[in-house]
Amino acid sequence: MTDNSRSNEQLLLLEVKGLTKFFPIRSKGLRRKVIGQARAVDDVSFNIFEGETLGLVGESGCGKTTTARCIVRALDPTSGEILFSHSDRETVDIAALSDREMFPLRRDVQMIFQDPYASLNPRMNILDIIGESLLVIGGMKDRTKRSKRVAELLKLVGLRPEYMQRFPHAFSGGQRQRIVIARALALKPRLVVADEPVSALDVSVQAQVLNLMLKLQQELNLTYLFVAHDLSVVKHFCDRVAVMYLGKIVELALTTSLFEGPMHPYTKALMGAVPEADPRRKAAMVPLIGEVPSPVSPPSGCHFHPRCPHVTELCKTTMPALEEIRLGQFVRCHRAAELAAG
């Protein structure tokens, strides 16, 4: 097998190019004039290959959830392209589709939500919750067929099929998240967008759900876009990681290279801020000064410059580009190469 054929094997499933989402801020009063824009996602580009897991990390307000929501078209992007390889190997731009054109694609792109207490309708039983997408998108009208498929799905996520007549309130948080996963997998999607799937769960249950998601990925050849704020979970779960700050990707690298040698000062600060479950490693905590600025009026130049310990005059005026500093490690910092060397 030549190198060429190997790279062809890794199919590019999703290509996001210059994705931008601005939320207008309107004045009070009748005219509701647009007086500003919150730049939630600002020119974000990345690729996801088939079978891989890309992590999207950052603090609240950095635009990671907005990016995820644009990809499933729960939000309409302001500009940019979201190129998705369709099941028949054709590429479509999700960003440009109308709702009706998007409908058949819903089968391929599914979402797992953060809070399993809010994302399951309390008045529907599990059969109907999981079966709904089979009926609406899958067109599976026969009820017995549907319940057979739901039983399969419940077994797949480690729940007993007998539970399908029950309602969500009868399940614990971890079990609910399994139901949410089963619902997302009902139509055999190619891309699963998971928005903080374990952050609402207790630690002992978190590990169970992460293990389940890993197992399912291997069995079903799933591709994940994994949105999270917890770095240790991302480190454990993802192949590649994109770090976002104020609507922009500041660093994108293989998980191993990112955690062994973070290059952007923000990534370094973020890693230093994670409290380690070891009382002997206390010195590692270096708090970052200040707070995340508002996305309505981001700082000039590099958005991180007011909090950056390595700031120069150039940083205050010019936004750095996302450049490949090391092999496969893209960093948005003027001084990345220099700081990595010294």
Place this chain on the structure above:
Amino acid sequence: MRPTLTIERCQLGSESFVNNETILSVKGLKTEFVLDEGTAKAVDGVSFKVDRGQVVGIVGESGCGKSVTIKSIMGIIQKPGKIVEGRIFFRLKQNEELVDLRSYDSRGEEMRNIRGNDIALIPQEPMAALSPVHTIGNQLVEAIRLHRNISKKEAEKVAVERMRQVGMPSPEERMSVYSWQLSGGLRQRVMIAMALMCNPRLLIADEPTTAIDVTTQAQVLSLLRELQSAQELAMIFITHDLGVVAQIADYVVVMYLGKVVEKGPVDDIFHSPGHPYTKALLASIPTIHTPAREELPTIGGSLPHPFNRPMGCPFHPRCAAFIPGTCDKIPPTLTKISSQHSVSCFLHSENLVDTQ
């Protein structure tokens, strides 16, 4: 005469003895919620103590009774909840004897004087704890003027001073600001300032960093640690995050289903845990050092329903080291495995035969 606790009496047959530095000593606390469906034993025989200058971390998953424990201490358990047993000894003044807070009426004047003055709380959600229609300054001034007979001017001076202490940028201007105009991290700083207004002897922090981001969390944690060690405050820190507790606590109490399953100095808990639950909990969290994309060890099963707690050891249905015939029959008791480290598990109980 109020029931008090002298040091001599306490040393007799008590497993966590009290010394001159002890600020709080909770003994055999049981809090129950009596509902139509049954009785939920939220806190079922919890004992621990907090010394001056010590940070005690209480860890556990949701529903383990950590919040009910501190609500019981502060006397703010709401109906149908009720403290049914146990003592809560608190030292109101240095060199005075400890008094049992349960002997006070929880709505009475004495208890109201203690709450906010001697025992202060930093809540989890600052937005829910601050009034959106009063300025930050007004709320800080109110906190101190409830307890001290001082003028508004003086109170304002104290408030600005406290805001400066907690690292609030331009504190004078922030006095006239409303809570919704502040960011999450600054709001939590206001809550800390408010808790410190009356120089409390005991500070209780109920998951103070759960609702905020990691970089802000690091700021708040280092601020709390700084203030705590500078003023030698006694502090109870409640969290479900093992990383946070490792960073801030001196002593750790691990709770499971209303019971203390293990307690000990922070280093012992993290480096030589004795209880299977503590071990499993530590193994199940991915850290920056665990190998990536491998299956994590998990705790099987899920938390039992509060109305039907398992017989014997509460953890036995999920325990890897379960001893049939023992763990499911007899409840284990806290046993010392070193001078400060105790575990409630039959694996560590030498007198296993005697209890049967």
